[in-house]
Amino acid sequence: QSVLTQPPSASGTPGQRVTISCSGSSSNIGSQAVDWYQQLPGTAPKLLIYSNNQRPSGVPDRFSGSKSGTSASLAIRGLQSEDEADYYCAAWDDSLNGGVFGGGTKLTVL
């Protein structure tokens, strides 16, 4: 059972916009920044979004993040086949004094 809650799966067709949610509590998302990681099959995770809505250099602007209260979302517009991957949200948890991840969402491009 992960501290942060994500839907196990999501899907969309090429060109579509999809969103992935991440729900937490006041000790993590409610008071700390949220990050998102993309994990392509058989590879290490890659930082996709940090500090709620910031994109590292090289990440397409099709990817965006937002946060409201104790929930966060990752949005992908103009979905492409290469976006098929697992996506994880993460945050620091003040109560645990450590980092926490969501359980991950497997995105399928139909």
Next chain:
Amino acid sequence: QLQLQESGPGVVRPSETLSLTCAVSGGSIDSINYFWGWIRQPPGKGLVWIGSIYYSGSAYYNPSLKSRVTISVDTSKNQFSLKLSSVTAADTAVYYCARRDFSEAHFDSWGQGTLVTVSS
């Protein structure tokens, strides 16, 4: 360009201690701007934060693993290490080392990961 490389045994016997090292190249481990961390991923499952360490030796651990985990840093070799004691099959996972931003807490650079299997 920063590179992190995990190394260590691929198989560990139950009840023994898992030991991994992460060699850092292309950057200095004693930078004031970063922590250095370990994350694991059991087969077919999600990511689990294990802990992070600063170059000074100050460390934070996942409470659920804290009694069995030690993370250390060797600035002379530009590397940091993970020790997990009393392992069981539940500790079988891909173990990743990563660099963590000091102020914003995200992991911005990851090693390729190494699979450790606990088996007799």
